[in-house]
Amino acid sequence: MRIFELPLNSTKEVLNVLPNMFEDFIDIEDQSFYVKKLEDNKYLSFAYNDSKIVEAIKRSNLNLSQVQNIYFAQIEFLNLKEEISNSFRVDNINLAFIDDILIQIPSKLQMNKDSSNFNIQNLELSKDNIYINASSKYLDSKSAYKLSAILLLLSLFTFGKYISNQQFISQIPNKIDNLKQNSKMLATSLQTNAVIKKLEKISSKQKEIREVLNYILLYKGNSKSVISSIEYVNNVVNLEYDNVSATKIKTYLEKKYQLKKIIQKGNKVIVGIKV
């Protein structure tokens, strides 16, 4: 603990320079600082080690969660200095103010007979206190609460998205049922797929028949060439040509289709095309 006279106006400014003020006297690593303004440009300051306070609380068989706040005896008793004698006892601990600084007197030293016992229960605590975060030396309370708030917001967002997803999910089966009803689909997808397969086969076959006929009709022989008959039976298209060259018609048709037969009878050519 030190009392400084500094040309600074706020305790916040003093806190910023405190480590430098203490480093000549103590190792400031792992030290926390507290400052109280006594009067203009005069400050009472403390350097303390969180873990040492936590250890002291543990040695006293107290649970840290039961400790609301931690107060500095120097500050709490300073205002009572006039009321109590310079030396006094608190729970068998001998204390005394020497040059306005509260010090603990070793118990072996003779105490002034006038030293009174001070009942700590009667002490009205000031607002000057500190909070010790014993849980993690890597994370202070403020950061922990900030992170918690961010995580809470993220959780709320993800829950919101989850609820929105669930609403969409609950609507999908109805949409599927409506689609099935509107298109008069069969009860099971297996039945529907079987019908689709059957109809696709029909569609494909019918297109094929029309393509074959279209290709046949595109052939241009000589001026006397005519198709006297076209027949489709058992997946075969049978053609009867008059006045065509069997070789030419064979070459033309075989470019696209496999011929089942080609027979020339006089000026007639009979062709069978497998569809």
Add this chain to the structure above:
Amino acid sequence: MKKLNPVTVLLVMIMLFMVSALLLKQSNQDLKNLTAQLNNVKVISKQYSILKKSWDNKKQTLESLDKIIKSSGIKNLSKEVKNKKITIDIPDSSLKQISKFSNKILNGNFIILKFKITKNSLYIEMGY
């Protein structure tokens, strides 16, 4: 009142976030699967409707065929609907009428099972 430990609060929030993230991940997966299923049903239902309308529609087949017959003006045409089969027989007509009639049949969505076309006759068997 017991003071809340900020680290405990943080741990609870981490757990809460993890639970919400896991739930969201699962629901995203469910949504993805169901959306894929819905899209699949959309495709299948469209395909089913088109195919049924084109190739499995007795009423439309008969109506279309009657329109073609009526507009052809062919008098000696016989039509028979029996055992899921439609038979059209034109024993004697002009090449022009035969050609026009057969073109209309071939351009329509009729299931042709059998046919024979000559210069002056036509015989077709269709399914429905």
